[in-house]
Amino acid sequence: MITHFLPINFSAIGAEHLALAISCYVIVFFTLFLLSLVFGILPKLHTRNLRKKMQKEGEQVNTLIAGKMVPGEVSAAIAMAISMYFEELHDQEASILTIKKEGKSYSPWNSKIYNVINFNRFQG
Amino acid sequence: MEGIIRFLENSGFANATPGHLLMILVGLLFIYLAIRYEYEPLLLIPIGFGILIGNTPFIEHAGMQLGLYEEGSIMNFFYMGLLKGIFPSLIFLCIGAMTDFSTLIANPKLILLGAAAQFGIFMTYIGAITLGFNNLESAAIGIIGAANGPTAIFLASKLAPHLMGSIIIAVYFYMALIPVIQPPIMRLLTTKEERIIKMSPPRAVSKYEKVLFPIVALLVTGFIAPASLSLLGMLFFGNLLKESTVTKRLADTAKNGLHDIVIIMLGVSVGATTQATTFLTPQSMYIFVLGAVAFMISTAGGVLFAKIMNLFLSKENKINPLIGAAGVSAMPESAHVVQREGLKSDPNNHLIVHAMAPNVAGMIGSAIAAGIIMGFLR
Numbered sequence: 255m256i257t258h259f260l261p262i263n264f265s266a267i268g269a270e271h272l273a274l275a276i277s278c279y280v281i282v283f284f285t286l287f288l289l290s291l292v293f294g295i296l297p298k299l300h301t302r303n304l305r306k307k308m309q310k311e312g313e314q315v316n317t318l319i320a321g322k323m324v325p326g327e328v329s330a331a332i333a334m335a336i337s338m339y340f341e342e343l344h345d346q347e348a349s350i351l352t353i354k355k356e357g358k359s360y361s362p363w364n365s366k367i368y369n370v371i372n373f374n375r376f377q378g
Numbered sequence: 379m380e381g382i383i384r385f386l387e388n389s390g391f392a393n394a395t396p397g398h399l400l401m402i403l404v405g406l407l408f409i410y411l412a413i414r415y416e417y418e419p420l421l422l423i424p425i426g427f428g429i430l431i432g433n434t435p436f437i438e439h440a441g442m443q444l445g446l447y448e449e450g451s452i453m454n455f456f457y458m459g460l461l462k463g464i465f466p467s468l469i470f471l472c473i474g475a476m477t478d479f480s481t482l483i484a485n486p487k488l489i490l491l492g493a494a495a496q497f498g499i500f501m502t503y504i505g506a507i508t509l510g511f512n513n514l515e516s517a518a519i520g521i522i523g524a525a526n527g528p529t530a531i532f533l534a535s536k537l538a539p540h541l542m543g544s545i546i547i548a549v550y551f552y553m554a555l556i557p558v559i560q561p562p563i564m565r566l567l568t569t570k571e572e573r574i575i576k577m578s579p580p581r582a583v584s585k586y587e588k589v590l591f592p593i594v595a596l597l598v599t600g601f602i603a604p605a606s607l608s609l610l611g612m613l614f615f616g617n618l619l620k621e622s623t624v625t626k627r628l629a630d631t632a633k634n635g636l637h638d639i640v641i642i643m644l645g646v647s648v649g650a651t652t653q654a655t656t657f658l659t660p661q662s663m664y665i666f667v668l669g670a671v672a673f674m675i676s677t678a679g680g681v682l683f684a685k686i687m688n689l690f691l692s693k694e695n696k697i698n699p700l701i702g703a704a705g706v707s708a709m710p711e712s713a714h715v716v717q718r719e720g721l722k723s724d725p726n727n728h729l730i731v732h733a734m735a736p737n738v739a740g741m742i743g744s745a746i747a748a749g750i751i752m753g754f755l756r
Binding site: 260264267272276277282291293294300330333334 | 508728
């Protein structure tokens, strides 16, 4: 059915094409696997170093480490709230212009009492 | 009199072809989708307007220096930003300055979902071969499966610049349609029980880990695929600006002003690459078909791999397979789709935090894939 619309030719697929696709995909997978491995190990090393440091200082290790960690739910809620706040700021504008009418503040410089037109009255 | 005739000959009315009019309609459709349905408006409006600019008819190569492909024109200047890979690199810098990799660092095994979702790239590459495209063209078309605009621009400009317009439009069009494409595949490949799996909340990530991530990730990925450095180098550089917290001004510029500037130039120039005379070919139609298939395969790849991972994970560490769909790097739209689908099955199950991990991993994975393909073919 599809071949009526598209000139599909399966015989065009050569061994070199399959080799390229498979090897590229394997390398992508391996690179990301390596990255996940590194970041799986890194926090453990960090925690171990933290433990050693605290043990040296004679502090209660478990309680302190636990105290330094924010629970996941809390961080998720904070992240969500911040993200929503910034989304609001982004390009969701209310498109309402607020032009407040400002009352003229009094100044002797624009007072009618001291207007030059009054000059005649004083003359009279 | 002669001047009037020349003026009329140069006018759009004298040079319009059905192709121009068709592309103008496509541009209007993009603008309509963006305004009416708010499908990726920050992208579709510049691209849609770029299509209108690129398809306003005029006499090409008449010495007026107007067209995108005419040397010396202002549009050609923008086009160089695409062709030389300047805009994709800058966009990656800005994305890096915006992205929080915490969820990924907290649960590194989710990186594998980002890798699994790159399956679409290589299947589409094979699909393009069967449709008669050559090796370089097929690889450039395959990258549509990454669902990442800058990566697609980068690879297409290096391997098949003549197909760049079609490839980029296909990527951005399908990215805008992620909320339509992904949910049926996600529902088809998962059971109700799988969709309601509640994942344990991610642990808190220290500043030390956040700062270390861009440096280590750059070295790991850069040593394996140096060709991806112009993308990943900028991505991780941007992220270090953010996470170091001592370069707040630079990070703010990258994620706000610079991002907006690059998006405007990139969007308009991408749209303008669709000049009817070069864009409307049977090849473009095949690319659009392959693009749709690529997005579907990538989504399916992520979801199915999450199910495979569940076979090896303990009950309390099970993954909700819906988040596998976020392995395509359309960020953050695919993570939002996962959140919405999760809520449909269980109104108390918020998956967005978990979905962000494969989402950002997908972005890294797509850039690595582009680098590796470049390494093989260039």
